[in-house]
Amino acid sequence: MSLERLLKPSSVAFVGISDSSPFADFVAPTLDSDAEVFFVHPKHATAFGHPTVPRLRDIGRPVDAVMSGMAAARTTELAEEAADLDVGGLVLVAGGFAEVGPEGRALQDRLRAAARRGGMSVIGPNGLGYVNVRRGISLTIASRHKRRPGGISVVSQSGAMLSGVAMAAWDNRGLGLNVIVSAGNEAVTDLADYVEYFVDDPDTTAIGLVVEQVRRPREFFAAVRRAHAAGKPVVVLKLGRSDRTRRLAASHTAALAGDAWVYDVALRQAGVALAYDPEELVDRLQFFDQIPAERWSTVDGLAVLSMTGGFASLAYDVAAQEGLGIPALEGLGDWVRSSIPGVTVPNPLDATGFGGAIWDQIVDRYTRSPDVDSVLYVHPLADEDAGSGGSLVGVLAAAAADDTKPYVLVNCSGTPAEWTDAHRGAIALGHGIRGSMRGLATMGAFVRHRARAAAAPAAVPEVARPRVPLVEVPEGRMLPFAAAMELLRGAGIPVAPYYLVPEDAATAEVPFAGPYVVKLADVGHRTEHGAVRLHVEPADLPAAVKELREIADGHGLSPLTAVQPMVAGAGEAFIGIQGAGELGPLVVFGLGGVLVEALGRVGGRMAPFTRDDARELIDEFAPVKVMHGFRGQPPWDLDALAGILVAAGRLAAGGAGWLASLDINPLIWSADGFVAVDALCLVS
Template sequence: MGVQSLLQPKSIAIVGASEKIGPGFNAVKALEFVGYEGDLHLVNPRAQELFGRRSYASLDEIPNSVDAVFVAVQADAVVEVAKQAARKGAGALAILSSGFGETKDGKVAQRTLVEITEANDMAVCGPNCLGLLNFVGRSALFGTSLPDKVARGGVAAIVQSGSVGIALLNSARGIGFSYLITTGNEAVTTASDYLEAVIDDPNVTTILVFAEQIKKPAAFMQALRRAREANKPVVVLKSGRSQSGKAAVMAHTGAIAGSDEACDAALLAAGAMQVHSLDDLIETSLLASKSLTRPTKPLLGGLSLSGGEIALVLDAAEEIGAEFAPLDSALPTIKKLLPPFAYLANPLDLTWAGLYDPAVAQGCAEAIASQANVGMLLLLQDAPAGLGLQQATRYSKLLEAVGKGAASAKIPVVALSNVSDQPHPALQEIADSAKIPYLRGTRVGLSAISRYVTWSTRPAQSFVAGSAKEGSLAKSRLDAVPLHRLAAEHEARDILKSYGVAGPREQFSSSVEGAVAAAAEIGFPVVLKGLVENMVHKSDAGLVKLGLLSAEEVRLAAEAMLLSTANLSNHFLGFLVQRKISSLGEIFVGARVDADFGPLVVVGAGGVQVELYKDVAIRLAPISEETANEAIASTKVVQLLSGFRGQPAGDVQAVARTMSALSRFIAEFSDRISEIEINPLAVMEKGQGCIALDCVVIPKDSER
């Protein structure tokens, strides 16, 4: 499909062209706005001449070839236009018209449109879109009015919503656009196709994406990975995050790693910067596109004129995860520059000395920026448009001085206003001339900075494969499970042992007497579990008894379980007797296969409350132990494992090994297994490992 026919058409026809204000009028004016120099043909059966040009009754009447067609007619006429375009050998259509796949009645028409265009190898922007603008190639297939000025630069915007496209064009934030592509229904050509096209364009340095849904998810993620390899940041805003897309599942994993969470994990693995609001999208894209150099270290340096606002920034930074470096090598220089009463910390309060003497501000900035642990310098300075000229001039000199200090240390610098209104023109002018991004809003700005620094300093997720030996052993154990039922707990644990997952000392028995004998051999206290065919949550049915201290207690518990299951339609399999484990804490590790994004692995707080608290980290599988450690560190459960309130530290590395093992298993058997989980996973003291106390393996065949 010729996406380049959309992006760089040599000749364009506008069907529905008109001198009356509307899409057909705007499409002509958009071409004038970008300075299009190719051939232009206007089509309107009710006019012989438009804009001083001959008008044609149909595409068939145009004597010359047509590369791309902009369609601004009613939906019921679009299919005929597509047929005419095919006869003309056109490579692309941009269809503004609505009333297709987004409506119940239009789905058939969209299928017909797809059949025609795919049969003729035509790219299609839309339908139900505004079209696209190529500022660097000076072409346009665009059906709405444009602002008086649009900043040109390296940002390619690929947005499914025309309204979002208009908001970006009119935001007046100084984002320089190379492309604006509104994708609409993506009936034929999808966001992944546009991504692939702009990645290789040397005029594109940064890409932003707004998606209501991600079509062709595998191709989309592959394009994101290619952009990451090309060192071109991609900022993604995905809407439609709701509970409605969650599938009903037998185990906990699917409930806490639904389609949205799977998408998040896939975006993270592909190296995209994900945001959750238009403000975040704008500020992050502005920072990524305007920064002259990339930070190479994750910690920040900061300067301000207000101790109170520094406190606000630190509060937000702690919640967001942005980290300021402790002052070390910068201290001797700062002490010489600032008055004795100055509080020396990072971010640094420059006091009146830094405001009234630019040399002081520049010296402090260079000292902090030169620290070996600082990757980016921030000037935390409000600059509301209502500033008086005298104050605006002082702040402008401060901004200029801090920029020079960062430049001397050769690290990137960004200005951040704690208020989100437009900076005073004098400061914005200095920021623009010094090529310093000026972000707005404490939380939004700091989030953008943290996101960008993480992207710049952390490599994309690496994937690891399981060994042939692991896979072969697990397969034989999977094959041994009878086809008519799920693997029982001990069978599931035995399968996972193939990948190194450890379990407690245990014995299975089909009788009460066998369970009593097993308990005596294992040693008290024990845990007794009643196993029922295809019953996943045994504790909900009263089939788990903990801490049994004698043979008599085991006997009574086993007999009670037999009695309670006597009327069940599902077959009672027997008893599982386990040595009771005392651990530092219990967590959850699970995995599942998402229909769009493939195998995922999950770690977080364990027990029956896992779905309630959802303190989890989700990653695309298979992952390394290093990635598993990073995932564990992103949850609150890591506090429990790190010596919380004087407790011994837990074996986090063993948890990481188990998480990696589960991820390798689900990746290897994604064609056979839909979901697995270990809940709980008992974590022992550091160096003593972790133990899978309960295991569930759900095959893809739901009838089992």
């Protein structure tokens, strides 16, 4: 079902909307568009000065977009009528569908069936509709906020949040909007469909999304990959980051938001930039609408120019906070120190009052430097600054016109004044220092992601569930210890030797040297039952086995006992696998033992993933230093660790159909390499 006819209609029909409708003012701009407009109303002979017809079929010709202003039941009947006509798609704003319970779900099921029968796209229901800003098509019940035409297309699962984005976009004079959509319940058309459409839409340069839930993760992330391949960045504002906000989301959209941390992991891994409010969403999108794609850079060599030390210092601090490095550019140091009295730091450059006299030389030196791949100039740029700042901006704009790198003009607060519009095209207008740094950081991250996005993980064969009797534990159904360890071994994850003491044996003939770890094998959480013995010498092994069997008998547990060598390591890691989460299989990683709880820090990747992904995940823990070398200790074998993480990812993806969760804790690192000494695997 194509969105082309619905979002770029040549003909529009309003059903149940008249001059006295509460929606009248919101849809009125459509009458001034180039679309042919029809009105359907059973009670009014005219609407907006146009004659009406009583039924949709009475129009007597195909209609690209139909907007209903009626309640849920009548809207459903309209969809069923439209399914037998040549209608491109429906815009449905009524509530009373799946978000209200069984009766509403039944209406939504009828609506979905009608749309599929008629091959129609559907925006909504229970949303605000959409606006094609470029074409002046307003099929919405959202207020007529000021909207500047441009290349940014936005889809929001939260209706009112769309207005927040539109207002933030208006405040940022450098950015314009193409199409903005309130997705509502997504009964038929969802986020994946919208992203797919905007990938091929020539009027869209970048895509913003306000997300409560991704309903079809596989299709959504495939669409995101297509967008990135087409050079169209995606930025997401994720809602529902706490239990309370998730309940609020469920109450009005029937979209239960998943764990926000998992969404962050999946989106970042897919190269999607994250925003945390509408202003940040717009900030991160702003330069994709102003700077031609051929000028985008990795922003690894950002030169920051200013006439005051305060702005230079603030720019450096904000850049660091936003994860954007400002290189020292020491290659320019000698010239700066010899040319500008009292200035010793080349970047950010505080040109001071002396710099104005040689501003053309400063611009020439910095913009021609091979170490500079982007330029930001921050200065007071209000209406009153046209005289003092105009000549300075003019010199920078002239250099930009002959260059291939991005140039950004930043006001000390807000967006530069209108007089700077004369230099638009060569220079982008940044929205404040922080907003501009966020925009540049997003650009750089996108360019780097595209450069390595071709290294996608290979397809993963299905991993069969071990055909062994399962152990019932309070958490669910568990693979026996031996089956879980062999599952790891088969996946390419090294495991410690183990020996299972036969249940009828009074002693154990263990084929490896002690001292030993002795534990009840098929118990989920052994420490709660005191079912582990450490540093057991060979002579004490029979007594330890006997003691553990007595514990098993007293707690109704399996008496099967496992013996392993006591592995001494220099460190421990934790690896967790989730087979079938909301967004797909996931691997969680962190430091093991007490550190995983003490630090309260884990990282993750959606599975499967590449070795580069695994190394990036490991390097997230570089500031902790434990794995990367600490207090004279050598670093771990991080290449080997990356290989184990990739293997865990392949296991997660291959076993997603049956593997609920698997904990490897701990994965011990020693001079002999890595070894998993235990695994708890729950089966879905």
